[in-house]
Amino acid sequence: MTEEFAAGGLSEGISHGSASDRLPVVAIVGLPNVGKSTLFNRIVKSRLAVVDDQPGVTRDRNYAPAEWGGRGFWLVDTGGMTFEDGLGMDPAIQEQVELAIEEADLVVFVLDARVGATAEDEEAFRLLRRTGRRVLVAANKADDGEAAWDVASIDVGGVGEIVPISAMAGRGIGDFLDRVVAHLPPEEPSPEAIPGEVALAVVGRPNVGKSSLVNSLVGTRKMIVSEVAGTTRDAIDTIVERDGTRFRIIDTAGLRRRGRISRGVEYWSALRAMRALERCDVAAVLFDATEGITDQDVKIVGEAISRRKGIVLVMNKWDAVEKDHHVAERFAERVAWHFPFLEDAPLIHSSALTGRRVDRLLPEVARLAALRARRIPTAEVNRVIERLVAENPPPSGRSSRTTRILYATQVGASPPQFVVFVNRPKNLEGHYHRFLENRLKKDLGFTGVPVEVVLRQRKSRERDR
Numbered sequence: 001m002t003e004e005f006a007a008g009g010l011s012e013g014i015s016h017g018s019a020s021d022r023l024p025v026v027a028i029v030g031l032p033n034v035g036k037s038t039l040f041n042r043i044v045k046s047r048l049a050v051v052d053d054q055p056g057v058t059r060d061r062n063y064a065p066a067e068w069g070g071r072g073f074w075l076v077d078t079g080g081m082t083f084e085d086g087l088g089m090d091p092a093i094q095e096q097v098e099l100a101i102e103e104a105d106l107v108v109f110v111l112d113a114r115v116g117a118t119a120e121d122e123e124a125f126r127l128l129r130r131t132g133r134r135v136l137v138a139a140n141k142a143d144d145g146e147a148a149w150d151v152a153s154i155d156v157g158g159v160g161e162i163v164p165i166s167a168m169a170g171r172g173i174g175d176f177l178d179r180v181v182a183h184l185p186p187e188e189p190s191p192e193a194i195p196g197e198v199a200l201a202v203v204g205r206p207n208v209g210k211s212s213l214v215n216s217l218v219g220t221r222k223m224i225v226s227e228v229a230g231t232t233r234d235a236i237d238t239i240v241e242r243d244g245t246r247f248r249i250i251d252t253a254g255l256r257r258r259g260r261i262s263r264g265v266e267y268w269s270a271l272r273a274m275r276a277l278e279r280c281d282v283a284a285v286l287f288d289a290t291e292g293i294t295d296q297d298v299k300i301v302g303e304a305i306s307r308r309k310g311i312v313l314v315m316n317k318w319d320a321v322e323k324d325h326h327v328a329e330r331f332a333e334r335v336a337w338h339f340p341f342l343e344d345a346p347l348i349h350s351s352a353l354t355g356r357r358v359d360r361l362l363p364e365v366a367r368l369a370a371l372r373a374r375r376i377p378t379a380e381v382n383r384v385i386e387r388l389v390a391e392n393p394p395p396s397g398r399s400s401r402t403t404r405i406l407y408a409t410q411v412g413a414s415p416p417q418f419v420v421f422v423n424r425p426k427n428l429e430g431h432y433h434r435f436l437e438n439r440l441k442k443d444l445g446f447t448g449v450p451v452e453v454v455l456r457q458r459k460s461r462e463r464d465r
């Protein structure tokens, strides 16, 4: 129970592969000051550094992927329950906690081991018991080994197992994570991707019109519609066929802004969007044209770009925008300002309410998926590289020796991935690397499709001689 927890025990494992949409969700709940965020940070610390490197990903996120013993999961810090003095749980907070419980596969309830279960904790246990969710109680602040036996005497009202930890000192975290993993639902096998099927994630903030849009799409008579169970507990994929293409629509709707709470809804919906983005080919990112582009919108687009998905920008609720002859132009300018790398992405001004321009979406999605799957002959890649080098010679690093790009080739499709062989890859990191990515994307015609360039070291022939 008292072994020291080493950060290195957490593997850096979770790739942005197709698996993490199926990762179970573990929600940390509890009263203020019991150490929830300390525990969250302790578990995800080694990952966050990696995640934060990606553009568009902010540091203030309260959910993050974690892994223990080869099992991955999403960890969510819900912020906490509060109680009005003697009046029971604040209804707004209660709703937020209920939402957390609804969305989670496992609830970790944190309390202060030194205090034991308070009246508020007990009320929370009653709430948890009613939901029937799996609960693991973490008795935190059990800083010294002796506190461990005390913990067994804390009455948790039969909601779940209790484990002593010290989030601050890193004590008991390994045993605790063993228990977390033991309580997770069994792993789901990865479904085979169906060749020729295009997976579309419809993402965006709550209330931008995602479910209206999906309904409008699916309601079109030309399409054959069927609903299949999604790979996650809560997602229902809709399969539609149009013009010979089979689309799997991953709907992330269903979370409503309820009453006063928006913070909780925002991050749960963001987490859903991330899970949908993991397994899509193309993302339709919806904006509410009456509200303009918000920080949350920028974050969602950033997540789609960093996963190198095809991106269609959808300005929804266009019917509700007061139009003068410059309004579309102004919106386009704002899009270009926020998303300089998406200047070529398709932009649709739609109304899910009236159905106007909704029919433009699937053809664009099919077009992007096809573009994303293209393979460019090596000779053509190198012609473009030569042109780029002539136009903008690679910087020579601190040593004044020339940086030479030797050749480049496409090594992957969907997403398009290129390897550029260079004698001193270090010299190209940062600015020039981004230049190559953006220009290969543009000049090879990957419009609306982010490409990835990997720099590899290769000795230049001149030096070998």
Ligand code: GDP
Residues within 6 Å of the ligand: 030, 031, 032, 033, 034, 035, 036, 037, 038, 039, 080, 140, 141, 142, 143, 165, 166, 167, 168, 169
């Ligand atoms: P939250 O409000 O539940 O997220 O709690 P925080 O993580 O912000 O922690 C509240 C306070 O408790 C902070 O001052 C932490 O440093 C402290 N704390 C957290 N974990 C431990 C622990 O394991 N032992 C002790 N002694 N203090 C802790």
Ligand code: GDP
Residues within 6 Å of the ligand: 204, 205, 206, 207, 208, 209, 210, 211, 212, 213, 253, 254, 255, 256, 316, 317, 318, 319, 320, 350, 351, 352, 353, 354
């Ligand atoms: P979601 O949370 O993103 O799934 O959003 P919903 O589809 O539930 O839509 C939220 C609200 O916006 C509902 O009241 C819709 O009727 C409304 N709405 C959705 N699309 C449009 C649209 O194109 N125009 C207008 N005026 N309202 C819309």
